[in-house]
Amino acid sequence: MAEISIELRNVTKIFDGDFVAVNNVNLSIEKGEFFSLLGPSGCGKTTILRMISGLEEPTKGEVILNGRVINDLPPNKREVNTVFQNYALFPHLTVFENIAFSLRIKRKSEAEIKKKVMDMIDLMRLNGHENKKPSQLSGGQKQRVAIARALVNEPSVLLLDEPLAALDAKLRQHMLIELDNIHDEVGITFIYVTHDQSEALSISDHLAVMNEGKIIQVGTPVQVYESPANLFVANFIGETNFIQGIVEKVEGNYILLKTEKLGEIWCYRDFEVKIGEKINVSIRPEKLKITIEKPSEEVLKNSFVNVFKGIVSERIYLGTHSNYIVSIDQGYQMKVYRQHIRYLLDENIIDWNDEVYVWWFADDSYLIKD
Amino acid sequence: MERTKRFLGFVLSFPGIIWLTLFFLLPTTIIVVYSFMTPGPYGGAYLPFTLKYYKMMITNQGFWILFMRTVVISVISTGICLALALPVAYYIATSKYKNFLLSLVIIPFWTNFLVRIFGWLVILGNNGLINRVLMYLHIIDKPVSLMYNQWSVILVIVYMYLPYMILPLYSSIEKFDFHLLEAAMDLGASRTKTIFSVLLPSIKGGISAGIVLVLIPVLGSYAIPDLVGGKDGAMLGNLIARQLTTARNWPLSSAISMIFLLISTVGLLVYLKFGEVRNRRNRVIYEDYIKEETNKIG
Numbered sequence A: 001m002a003e004i005s006i007e008l009r010n011v012t013k014i015f016d017g018d019f020v021a022v023n024n025v026n027l028s029i030e031k032g033e034f035f036s037l038l039g040p041s042g043c044g045k046t047t048i049l050r051m052i053s054g055l056e057e058p059t060k061g062e063v064i065l066n067g068r069v070i071n072d073l074p075p076n077k078r079e080v081n082t083v084f085q086n087y088a089l090f091p092h093l094t095v096f097e098n099i100a101f102s103l104r105i106k107r108k109s110e111a112e113i114k115k116k117v118m119d120m121i122d123l124m125r126l127n128g129h130e131n132k133k134p135s136q137l138s139g140g141q142k143q144r145v146a147i148a149r150a151l152v153n154e155p156s157v158l159l160l161d162e163p164l165a166a167l168d169a170k171l172r173q174h175m176l177i178e179l180d181n182i183h184d185e186v187g188i189t190f191i192y193v194t195h196d197q198s199e200a201l202s203i204s205d206h207l208a209v210m211n212e213g214k215i216i217q218v219g220t221p222v223q224v225y226e227s228p229a230n231l232f233v234a235n236f237i238g239e240t241n242f243i244q245g246i247v248e249k250v251e252g253n254y255i256l257l258k259t260e261k262l263g264e265i266w267c268y269r270d271f272e273v274k275i276g277e278k279i280n281v282s283i284r285p286e287k288l289k290i291t292i293e294k295p296s297e298e299v300l301k302n303s304f305v306n307v308f309k310g311i312v313s314e315r316i317y318l319g320t321h322s323n324y325i326v327s328i329d330q331g332y333q334m335k336v337y338r339q340h341i342r343y344l345l346d347e348n349i350i351d352w353n354d355e356v357y358v359w360w361f362a363d364d365s366y367l368i369k370d
Numbered sequence B: 001m002e003r004t005k006r007f008l009g010f011v012l013s014f015p016g017i018i019w020l021t022l023f024f025l026l027p028t029t030i031i032v033v034y035s036f037m038t039p040g041p042y043g044g045a046y047l048p049f050t051l052k053y054y055k056m057m058i059t060n061q062g063f064w065i066l067f068m069r070t071v072v073i074s075v076i077s078t079g080i081c082l083a084l085a086l087p088v089a090y091y092i093a094t095s096k097y098k099n100f101l102l103s104l105v106i107i108p109f110w111t112n113f114l115v116r117i118f119g120w121l122v123i124l125g126n127n128g129l130i131n132r133v134l135m136y137l138h139i140i141d142k143p144v145s146l147m148y149n150q151w152s153v154i155l156v157i158v159y160m161y162l163p164y165m166i167l168p169l170y171s172s173i174e175k176f177d178f179h180l181l182e183a184a185m186d187l188g189a190s191r192t193k194t195i196f197s198v199l200l201p202s203i204k205g206g207i208s209a210g211i212v213l214v215l216i217p218v219l220g221s222y223a224i225p226d227l228v229g230g231k232d233g234a235m236l237g238n239l240i241a242r243q244l245t246t247a248r249n250w251p252l253s254s255a256i257s258m259i260f261l262l263i264s265t266v267g268l269l270v271y272l273k274f275g276e277v278r279n280r281r282n283r284v285i286y287e288d289y290i291k292e293e294t295n296k297i298g
Helices: A045-053 A095-105 A110-123 A139-151 A169-186 A197-203 A221-226 A231-236 A297-302 B002-034 B052-059 B061-094 B098-110 B113-124 B129-136 B150-175 B179-186 B191-202 B204-219 B223-229 B236-244 B250-279 B286-297
Strands: A004-015 A019-030 A034-038 A060-065 A080-083 A157-161 A189-194 A206-211 A214-219 A241-251 A254-259 A263-268 A278-283 A289-291 A305-317 A321-328 A333-339 A355-361 A366-369
Touching: A004 A045, A004 A189, A019 A045, A019 A060, A019 A189, A019 A206, A019 A214, A034 A045, A034 A197, A045 A060, A045 A080, A045 A157, A045 A189, A080 A139, A080 B179, A095 A110, A095 A139, A110 A139, A139 A157, A139 A169, A169 A189, A169 A197, A189 A197, A197 A221, A206 A221, A206 A231, A214 A221, A214 A231, A231 A241, A231 A278, A231 A366, A241 A263, A263 A305, A263 A366, A289 A333, A297 A305, A305 A333, A321 A355, B002 B250, B052 B250, B061 B098, B061 B150, B061 B204, B061 B236, B061 B250, B098 B150, B113 B129, B113 B150, B113 B223, B150 B204, B150 B223, B179 B191, B191 B204, B204 B250, B223 B236, B236 B250
Parallel strands: A034 A189, A034 A206, A080 A157, A157 A189
Antiparallel strands: A004 A019, A004 A060, A206 A214, A241 A254, A241 A278, A254 A263, A278 A366, A289 A355, A305 A321, A305 A355, A321 A333
């Protein structure tokens, strides 16, 4: 097993005596991994970050860094540095002096400071901006100064608090790739807080999904997306169709679910279920197929497939794909994404009010306990 | 369009310009001229022009004692104001009740300046509050002279001018981004270090504004040293008044005023030097950056 960098044991944080921001959280993060804390605003993810940096003290529980309990260590004594959400660059100092700040506090020699800061400036591609003040920099540059300032200290963990929130979409994408490269280069543990699921999915080795102060699920991006632990996770990460039903029949790896919305559907048996048990199934819209023609007999014969007829009630064309809402005959409104993998003409796009078949393989759904 | 705007700006600034010319520039010029003239027996200033009163002032030892005392009292008072105002301004700026606390700072302005100085006479006088309490407690058996020295002047000046220091400090601390303190701590700075290396430099503008707002008027104090200063606590302002009224030597009092103007101007220039550093922020050349970034993305 890999070495543990940061561990939280039964950590609880209560503000003002009654607001539970973080509720009995257990977490261990391996050395060198890119770990994300993902959740809606106010879920406690930033509070966890602040407890690791020392800016907040846990009400209960232990924060362990490299095998040592650091609860009583003030922030300036921790081998942890933070990239703040609003950058928090010192406005009265130049880029060079901002980056040199922690080295000056440690009273390093002038030559060492110069070397380390210039290395950081190279790494962050800030050359030529050394003598500018933060107010003269753009958002992306400030971001890079903030990262350089935190990394120059050679922390064993770098904390990033929604670092890309203030950037526009295109720059965000670009910085995300850059962050990934920086992580590969410096090789230390990164803990990344975000409410943006696509950021967390694209960049993390592991991520923890949080809600209301609790950690709901920890896993790789694929695990969390494909096998959400509960309805909250399935809903928060990506879009999905939820259908509730009662287990009617078990047949090998498949079960037949009796639902109110769609009648009987076949689902993959992701875990043990009992006949008569109430259960949810999540079917991601991109896993659904939408066709004008009925699926071929061959397909229908050889696998567990669910096929429904319906009418397109909404179509959003997005270039790479279209988002549909299909009114299934039974009355259920189903979200379906259709990838445009072939050259598309106006006349052969599936359009509003078209009669369509919506179908999916039972293997592609995922069961969620009620 | 641009030209009409400029013209409008010129027209709108006209009343102000006239006002300043009439009531500031003109009187100042008159004082400059007077300072080189000869006094009349009942006041006023007459020809011929002479440097006599500048010479008289510069060679007079009493003048220099008063000059030094004025500068020392002003600098000490301003320093005490700054030291007292910083924690107060910080506390108000970070408090939940900042509007209420701020109004407490402003309330003393509602009472007349002189009345508040007289208030101190009641407290510090020989039959004043402090002496009475001390005698009642048998700590002393006859009144101690608390007034008519430099310290009583400094005390009352600090009392009077403290709000002028608190307000600019408050407004700059209020705009201060407190995340910067967290960032500094995160980067290894101790609490004291964060104050000196991050907070104070960031509110430099407020500090220099406060210093100017207090130092310049304090240098020209007249009423406070007149009422609580006595002979030992007199300042240059009192000398000017005495030369103008009792001695009826208008040229000499004008010459002393000129010295004042000189110190105040030097003070202001120092301030402007500070301010310049603050305002030298160039505009963000965002377009250039976007271009550069887009090229990188390709």
